[in-house]
Amino acid sequence: MGLFDMFKSDSGDKMTPHLAFTTSLIYMMSADGEMDSEEVGHLLSVLGGKDDGRGTIGVGAQNQALLDSALKYRRKNSLDTFLAEAAPLLTDAQKMCIMVNLIDSSLADGQPEPEEQQMFAKFLQAFGITEERFRPFFEVIMLKNDRSVFTNQSHPKNAPGYQVKLSM
Numbered sequence: 001m002g003l004f005d006m007f008k009s010d011s012g013d014k015m016t017p018h019l020a021f022t023t024s025l026i027y028m029m030s031a032d033g034e035m036d037s038e039e040v041g042h043l044l045s046v047l048g049g050k051d052d053g054r055g056t057i058g059v060g061a062q063n064q065a066l067l068d069s070a071l072k073y074r075r076k077n078s079l080d081t082f083l084a085e086a087a088p089l090l091t092d093a094q095k096m097c098i099m100v101n102l103i104d105s106s107l108a109d110g111q112p113e114p115e116e117q118q119m120f121a122k123f124l125q126a127f128g129i130t131e132e133r134f135r136p137f138f139e140v141i142m143l144k145n146d147r148s149v150f151t152n153q154s155h156p157k158n159a160p161g162y163q164v165k166l167s168m
Contacts, residue, residue, distance in 0.1 A: 020086035022070040031115040038108040083126035095127040107145045136166040
């Protein structure tokens with residue numbers, strides 16, 4: 001055993017679909033150079049974060065290990081490296097789940113920053129998902145996050161007779 005062999009295992013855990021999911025969210029959260037509290041809240045909610053009774057939100061031990069591995073991976077690997085490693089491991093359902101959560105995360109703080117939009121496009125390409133195929137999912141997430149329909153009575157979607165429909 002060499003002097004520095006103890007650090008070899010620090011290079012990251014073996015990529016798994018669950019690690020790819022969490023790491024994807026970390027990449028998106030950090031795309032614009034900062035992690036907003038809304039984005040962190042979204043991450044904790046999808047990882048099963050909960051209040052510990054003292055007003056502190058945390059994740060269980062298993063999810064904390066997953067989060068730690070994702071953060072470690074993110075610090076050491078480029079997005080391109082990650083996408084090349086993760087994409088072949090994921091099923092179509094896993095890819096779509098990641099994409100829906102990426103959009104939800106990018107909208108958590110209001111609107112997606114240009115860096116988040118560019119990163120999203122890279123995920124679509126790496127996962128082999130067209131914008132056309134993803135559009136209905138995008139529309140649902142946009143609707144979910146558009147709470148102005150409650151605060152702005154003159155919002156176009158509040159017009160008499162307007163119906164929400166998915167484009168196909």
